[in-house]
Amino acid sequence: MAVVRPFDKLPALNSAAVLLVGSDESLQQKLAEAILKEKKNFKISIHLATSLPLPSERDHLRPRIDLIAFMIDIKSKYSLKNVEASLAHVDASFFLGKVCFLVTGVGRVNYCSVEMNAIWKLGEVYCSPVLYCELELEGIRVATAQRLLRMLQICAGHIPGVSALSFGLLMRNSADE
Amino acid sequence: MDETVAEYIRRTVLKIPRDEIKSMLQTWGFLSETQLQTLNFHQTKDNISQDVVQLCEDNSADIKQAAVLDIIYNHIYPNKRIWSVYQMNKTGEETDFFDLTDFKKKFKRRLQSALKNVTINFREYEDNAIWIRIAWGTPYKKPNQYKTSYVVYHSQTPYVFISASVLRSTLPLLCQALVVASNYHDIREMELRSHCLNSLKDIAFKRYSQTFQTYYPRPLQERNVAPENVDLRIIQENRSEKERIQRVNREVFGDGPQPKLEFAQYKLETMFKSNPKMDVLDIKEPFRCLVKFSSPHLLESLKSLAPAGLADAPLSPLLTCIPQKARNYFKIRERKGFFPGSFVSP
Amino acid sequence: MSAFPPAREQQRKMEEGRAYSQDGVLSHLEMLEAQAHELALKQEETEQQEEKLARLKARVQELRLRRDELQAKVDLQQKRLLGKEGVVTSSAPDAAQPSDRAVLEWKMKSVQAMLQVFYLTGISGKLTKHGVCFCISTAYEGTYLDSYYLDLLTKPEVRIRRHSVPVFIPLEQLAKKYLQTDIKRFLSVLSDHLNAYVGRRYQADQLQERFSERLEGALQRNSLCNVLVFNYNTSGKNQTFPFSAKLLYGDLCRSLPTEAVVSCTPDAPASLAGRTAAHSDVFRHVALHKAFDSISSPEEGLDRAP
Numbered sequence: 102m103a104v105v106r107p108f109d110k111l112p113a114l115n116s117a118a119v120l121l122v123g124s125d126e127s128l129q130q131k132l133a134e135a136i137l138k139e140k141k142n143f144k145i146s147i148h149l150a151t152s153l154p155l156p157s158e159r160d161h162l163r164p165r166i167d168l169i170a171f172m173i174d175i176k177s178k179y180s181l182k183n184v185e186a187s188l189a190h191v192d193a194s195f196f197l198g199k200v201c202f203l204v205t206g207v208g209r210v211n212y213c214s215v216e217m218n219a220i221w222k223l224g225e226v227y228c229s230p231v232l233y234c235e236l237e238l239e240g241i242r243v244a245t246a247q248r249l250l251r252m253l254q255i256c257a258g259h260i261p262g263v264s265a266l267s268f269g270l271l272m273r274n275s276a277d278e
Numbered sequence: 279m280d281e282t283v284a285e286y287i288r289r290t291v292l293k294i295p296r297d298e299i300k301s302m303l304q305t306w307g308f309l310s311e312t313q314l315q316t317l318n319f320h321q322t323k324d325n326i327s328q329d330v331v332q333l334c335e336d337n338s339a340d341i342k343q344a345a346v347l348d349i350i351y352n353h354i355y356p357n358k359r360i361w362s363v364y365q366m367n368k369t370g371e372e373t374d375f376f377d378l379t380d381f382k383k384k385f386k387r388r389l390q391s392a393l394k395n396v397t398i399n400f401r402e403y404e405d406n407a408i409w410i411r412i413a414w415g416t417p418y419k420k421p422n423q424y425k426t427s428y429v430v431y432h433s434q435t436p437y438v439f440i441s442a443s444v445l446r447s448t449l450p451l452l453c454q455a456l457v458v459a460s461n462y463h464d465i466r467e468m469e470l471r472s473h474c475l476n477s478l479k480d481i482a483f484k485r486y487s488q489t490f491q492t493y494y495p496r497p498l499q500e501r502n503v504a505p506e507n508v509d510l511r512i513i514q515e516n517r518s519e520k521e522r523i524q525r526v527n528r529e530v531f532g533d534g535p536q537p538k539l540e541f542a543q544y545k546l547e548t549m550f551k552s553n554p555k556m557d558v559l560d561i562k563e564p565f566r567c568l569v570k571f572s573s574p575h576l577l578e579s580l581k582s583l584a585p586a587g588l589a590d591a592p593l594s595p596l597l598t599c600i601p602q603k604a605r606n607y608f609k610i611r612e613r614k615g616f617f618p619g620s621f622v623s624p
Numbered sequence: 625m626s627a628f629p630p631a632r633e634q635q636r637k638m639e640e641g642r643a644y645s646q647d648g649v650l651s652h653l654e655m656l657e658a659q660a661h662e663l664a665l666k667q668e669e670t671e672q673q674e675e676k677l678a679r680l681k682a683r684v685q686e687l688r689l690r691r692d693e694l695q696a697k698v699d700l701q702q703k704r705l706l707g708k709e710g711v712v713t714s715s716a717p718d719a720a721q722p723s724d725r726a727v728l729e730w731k732m733k734s735v736q737a738m739l740q741v742f743y744l745t746g747i748s749g750k751l752t753k754h755g756v757c758f759c760i761s762t763a764y765e766g767t768y769l770d771s772y773y774l775d776l777l778t779k780p781e782v783r784i785r786r787h788s789v790p791v792f793i794p795l796e797q798l799a800k801k802y803l804q805t806d807i808k809r810f811l812s813v814l815s816d817h818l819n820a821y822v823g824r825r826y827q828a829d830q831l832q833e834r835f836s837e838r839l840e841g842a843l844q845r846n847s848l849c850n851v852l853v854f855n856y857n858t859s860g861k862n863q864t865f866p867f868s869a870k871l872l873y874g875d876l877c878r879s880l881p882t883e884a885v886v887s888c889t890p891d892a893p894a895s896l897a898g899r900t901a902a903h904s905d906v907f908r909h910v911a912l913h914k915a916f917d918s919i920s921s922p923e924e925g926l927d928r929a930p
Binding site for chain 2: 748850
């Protein structure tokens, strides 16, 4: 099955594409709508997938993916397993700053059914930032949308002087301290 | 009027929600319309019940009438009890005419020959259902009206819905009387229980929604389709997969609403299968465990698992066979052929 | 706001700013940021709306064009029909030859329609992954009633996988008798059973619906509707119900009773008592609600005569 690659297509002018991967579709949809509401000066396309690999019959329609956000719900073990399985279908060069993990449900730790350690390790192993949020809450959803949008801009190369890799390193350094 | 009867009527009235007291008393039909008009339904329920008892006193009610009121209440609120389905078998093939009076007579005779102190009441409803209320006593004690058994029987069907009394010892006697009265040979419990009597009926009588493949065009049903998101910037990558899930789900669960069950229980008595390298549990003893699913509406929640992305479609047949097998208590043993491989995914 | 002259406006803003700066610069900045964000959101929304509007307008245009095209086609066809009535040939040069694909689609449609029409015969089937799914549609006197389904497995032997046949229909016995040997027979007998049951139920329902004022209370029946017991009179006016009938349907494949016992209350006049035999005869030969039609009319005449 097809592996998602960051550089197999030419970028389109003034546009960026983000891929959200997660098993909870309603949350995905909400987040996507929140991202769309934000002000932005480029064309965005948001691709929603429950898991990877992506169906190959749509390969020719898909633009170059600039950022992949894996969504994990701490209330569902299945969502973590799903993400872990999907990671195998991502090209290694994506992990140079173009992947992030979005952990939702942080507001309800008492319903937590995954090991937080496992998530933290996931970020470590794949050299990618882990963002904690609660997508059910409107305010945090908006803030998360803004954050993702900013990262997307960097990953798509819209911010002069900052590359996805340097941004990733920056994030990692701050996290390590 | 007997003291206990008065108290029983009072307590039954107290159970009824205030705005339904009037209609229920009307259905009861024991108090005349003029008597009902004298009742003030705007006072506290305690006072209403006192007044009702007073009126019943005037009409000199006995336990028979009080029991009818209880049946009416239970018929409207069957969910207050837990119901269990029993299946009867017969060896012969003859389908006989079902005579209601005959059924009642046989049932009564059977119970009363074994137990003198017992109150039995029947009430027929339009859907060919017979409701039977039995209050049990002992040879030396009067029937206890608060620990009743309820039986709902549809004529000419092999299924009986029993809401047993807390007095467990009465159950065999009750089953015996049912078998005799309805001309069957034996009776067994089907391991299907719920609070919702109508759903149990739907399952037993196969009236729940099933999908069958036909060429016959079914009338189009209004489905609650979420308004398709029209924003072109959101792209669903797994659209075809989603459609597959929808299709599989519809095949398994059908279009209509699911019968309402509150729980499903699986008792596993299977061997523990571990990796042969780590010979941790090389025990020949079966590995006993009990898995219990509970939800206010179990089948409906199972139905929405896969579309919500919480489980893989199709679900394990162990979960989806509940209405078809007409049971929600299972015992899973080794070598029976179906060990739940990927039993629960979430 | 526009009423303020620019200078005063600026001054007001500065004052506002000063007021905020008392809480600190950062909170002021935060406030400004929030305002900017809100404004940006609004701007984005209006932009989106404009875009959407443009898209919808384009769509409308497109649909209009298509409508005009179709309208023109219809007009042309009508004109041609009027012009050369009867001579329906493909002489018109613009009548494009239908493509192979269109022909195929048309054929598929007609076959599908044929398959759908099969349900009118009462028994129709469709091959499934595991076997066959039969649909038995019931009807009584030209009225289509319920449909029942049978999902059969064909391998390794014919077996019923699922069905929606009511429990009181002796499906198991029928299956034991015919399913392995003669499936045609099995389906036809089952269909007879179902049709008869539905017919009996329909008659009883009709009786209750149309003649409720001439019945004492509700009909007493059982699930199979093969015993019906009711008290009735022959004209809806009196409140007494001198007749009582018990209809027994001995043949489960028929919707007419094999036995009809009509009796009369002992205190009824002899003229009525003499009618019981006639009533019983009518009940055995005519559908229940029609029987009521026929036994009532002469009776009413008699009642009025004296």
